[in-house]
Amino acid sequence: MAITVFGDVILSSSVLAAGVKGKNLRLNARVPTDNGYESINIIWTQTLRQYTLGLVPLCLEQWQAIETLHEITEGGAYGLLLQDPKDSTVSDGVMTLVSAGVYQLHKRYLHAASARFKTRKITRPQAAGFVPTVASMPLAPTSYTLDVTTGRIAIPSAPAVGTLAWSGPFYVPVHFIDDVIDWDLVMSGPAEQRLVAGPSVVLQEIRE
Incomplete structure (x- = not known):
């Protein structure tokens, strides 16, 4: 069953700004031969992206933003959006x-x-800043309908696909890959001075 993504739940940019580590994941079947050659079969034809948060200590507000997302998404049972x-x-x-x-x-x-x-x-374009064009000419907003939950655009005039292009920002649908997130209070004291680290917080792209 596909993971439902909450399109209105977006990871705070302040959490990303504090530091993030990532991976681009592919899956190939690599089979070495007796004479030193190697046969490689492509299993995944598309890359999945992974993001690790909490690598550097976060203030309480930033860490609580992560915990809130973990709660809202039921520990990764549902997805959220992230701006890479x-x-x-x-x-x-x-x-x-x-x-x-x-x-x-x-x-x-x-x-x-x-x-x-x-x-x-791209399945999660942002409506703000989205510009579709036909033969390099921007389309009027009234001449198309953009679905920001699928990345599909409906153009009633049905122009030839080779004449179409677009520009704009987009989100990546992700989910927590673990039911558990660890945390460590690395600096105690008053609330405004406390710092929390949690290097196990990993978000992985959802294939849509």
Whole structure:
């Protein structure tokens, strides 16, 4: 069963600003041969991103923001949204056709020297700052409908997919991968001076 993502629950930028460590996860089956060669089969065709919080001590307000999210999402049973501190905008996005007049948003990672690219489906665009274009001309807000819970856009005029592009910010849907989060009071004293660390707080991207 797919994980339900709470679209109105967003990780505070102040928590991310305090420090975050991440991983880009792929899964390949690597089989070495007797003569030293290696056979590799791709299992996951898309990357999953992982974010570890609490690497540096946080003030009580920041730590309580993490605990609140853990409570609201029932320890990771539900998802939330996060703005990746290193990759949260699209400047020249592409779209693919879903059905007549309905398109899916994607971000394209392009290696300019070779023209090779990889596309990533974007399911959680932000409405503020979203700009779709047809033949490089921005669409009027009244001429399309954006679904920020799927990353799909409905354009009744149904332009050719090759003429479409978009730009704007997006969120990453994530969830706590563990039922338990550890914490350590690394500085005691008055509440405004206390610092809490919790290096086990890991959020992982949800495939949608």
